[in-house]
Amino acid sequence: MAEWVICSSCQLKHSRRVSGICPRCQSPVDDAGPLDTIPAPAVPGVYEGPQTGASSLGSLAQSARGSQLKVARAILLFVGLITFGVNAVAFANAEANVEAAFGEELAKANTIGGGPFRVLQFRRGRYLEQVGRIVRSVRLATGGGALLGLVFIGCGLGVRRYPVPATVAGLVLYIGGSAIFLYIDPETNLRPVALVMKLIIVFALFKAVRAAVHYQKVSLGDE
Amino acid sequence: MTLDGGDPGRELTRCWRCGRDVLRTLEACPHCAAPRRRGVRRPSIDSSRKDAGRLPGVLVVFGILLAISVLHVILVSSGAKPDAAPAALVRRQLAGLLAFELLTTAVIVAGIRILGRPSRWPPVNTGSTLAAWGLSVVGLLLMVRLNTGYHELLQQQLGPAPIDAATAAALRGSALAYLVLCFQPAVVEEIFFRWLTLDSLREAMGVPAAVLTSSLMFGIAHIGMPLSIPILMVLGVLLGLARVATGSLVLPIALHFFHNLVLLVQG
Numbered sequence A: 001m002a003e004w005v006i007c008s009s010c011q012l013k014h015s016r017r018v019s020g021i022c023p024r025c026q027s028p029v030d031d032a033g034p035l036d037t038i039p040a041p042a043v044p045g046v047y048e049g050p051q052t053g054a055s056s057l058g059s060l061a062q063s064a065r066g067s068q069l070k071v072a073r074a075i076l077l078f079v080g081l082i083t084f085g086v087n088a089v090a091f092a093n094a095e096a097n098v099e100a101a102f103g104e105e106l107a108k109a110n111t112i113g114g115g116p117f118r119v120l121q122f123r124r125g126r127y128l129e130q131v132g133r134i135v136r137s138v139r140l141a142t143g144g145g146a147l148l149g150l151v152f153i154g155c156g157l158g159v160r161r162y163p164v165p166a167t168v169a170g171l172v173l174y175i176g177g178s179a180i181f182l183y184i185d186p187e188t189n190l191r192p193v194a195l196v197m198k199l200i201i202v203f204a205l206f207k208a209v210r211a212a213v214h215y216q217k218v219s220l221g222d223e
Numbered sequence B: 001m002t003l004d005g006g007d008p009g010r011e012l013t014r015c016w017r018c019g020r021d022v023l024r025t026l027e028a029c030p031h032c033a034a035p036r037r038r039g040v041r042r043p044s045i046d047s048s049r050k051d052a053g054r055l056p057g058v059l060v061v062f063g064i065l066l067a068i069s070v071l072h073v074i075l076v077s078s079g080a081k082p083d084a085a086p087a088a089l090v091r092r093q094l095a096g097l098l099a100f101e102l103l104t105t106a107v108i109v110a111g112i113r114i115l116g117r118p119s120r121w122p123p124v125n126t127g128s129t130l131a132a133w134g135l136s137v138v139g140l141l142l143m144v145r146l147n148t149g150y151h152e153l154l155q156q157q158l159g160p161a162p163i164d165a166a167t168a169a170a171l172r173g174s175a176l177a178y179l180v181l182c183f184q185p186a187v188v189e190e191i192f193f194r195w196l197t198l199d200s201l202r203e204a205m206g207v208p209a210a211v212l213t214s215s216l217m218f219g220i221a222h223i224g225m226p227l228s229i230p231i232l233m234v235l236g237v238l239l240g241l242a243r244v245a246t247g248s249l250v251l252p253i254a255l256h257f258f259h260n261l262v263l264l265v266q267g
Helices: A052-092 A094-112 A116-121 A126-157 A163-184 A192-222 B045-051 B057-080 B085-117 B126-158 B165-172 B174-204 B205-223 B224-248 B250-266
Strands: A002-008 A013-015 B010-016 B021-023
Touching: A002 B021, A052 A094, A052 A116, A052 A126, A052 A192, A094 A126, A094 B045, A094 B205, A126 A163, A126 B126, A126 B165, A163 A192, A163 B057, A163 B174, A163 B224, B057 B085, B057 B174, B057 B205, B085 B165, B085 B174, B126 B224, B126 B250, B165 B174, B165 B250, B174 B205, B174 B224, B174 B250, B205 B224
Parallel strands: none
Antiparallel strands: A002 A013, B010 B021
């Protein structure tokens, strides 16, 4: 059944129009009745009309920003899980890996540098001390890497609740972590595939930061 | 023409049928109900580009600074001559550091020129400022102790320090060292991290998160000393709190300067 309203300008009783405009005098109907979708004019003489088009575009934009944040969340969780997994495994196997690397070096020295005498000259105590020190260094680096992975996961989980801090911290940590790993192991990290992947992730996170700032502004404006 | 100080959502256009002013965002003219013509600008999904403020620009400047730091570290490690005399080695490294710092200063100045000055810090009452100055002395002493303790622990675990006694003595004897290790970082880093970055972050995320994030960035910026990053983050928090408590850069600059000075003199 049609809903009746009375125009305040020409007093025409008419069925309520979607546009909120009186069909006779074309002026906005102030007596909007139960539906409150018609906003008050912002400037005298200029009627803004029902905001359905604009607000739907606004919510479209907001949902697009939300999906950018979802991408950021997925990236941070992915990077976090990979970083944590790789470093946790390396942390657990640090001793075996270092001893294997030392064994390889010794074998090389044994074949190149004059047979078994070189190995005999290598003092056992000094060997253990060196291995212990390198194992501690490796554990420190891989433990730090695993912690960084956990922080990435935390940032990923926090994207929805704290969009700006989580995305900014994620981006800064990612750039910083990449720079540190580049410093530690330039050969692996300077490969074209690794570089391209890092650039893509940095670009996506950067876009997410921009989207997060705007998303937060709009969300705060709605409250 | 706009109604609301440049807000694109409130821009006016003229209706093609009745010629009256209509908001661009409306689907139809409210006066004559004429449908909007195609080609009229709608609010863009990516309108965040303008509205995101200074923060993305600050992150770009930070990325550039980090890239310069990595380049500096690579150049230093590739050009190192361990057999050189400590004094010559120190002179050479300080000259490289000076060039690096001039470059970072230029990047930061350019960043400030491009991005503009952050909004003014809200006024801070005198009591809070005085308390911050008083507590900062204790904070500085604690920070220096924490820093030396942390590095002693690292030294115990990982072996001898990268700087030997002769190099440390040569550093202490060089006037350039005080400029490039104490004065320049205290002024330029504080301007970037505690002014431009902290203020831009504060506009976007509030004070506590801004202090933490800016100190994270401060720590990571010291990529040349990766093992010192955690303790530098703690220092960054202290300096950020000093900035928040006093509302000015004078105390963070003073704290940063004296922190570096004490560590340099201690060797």
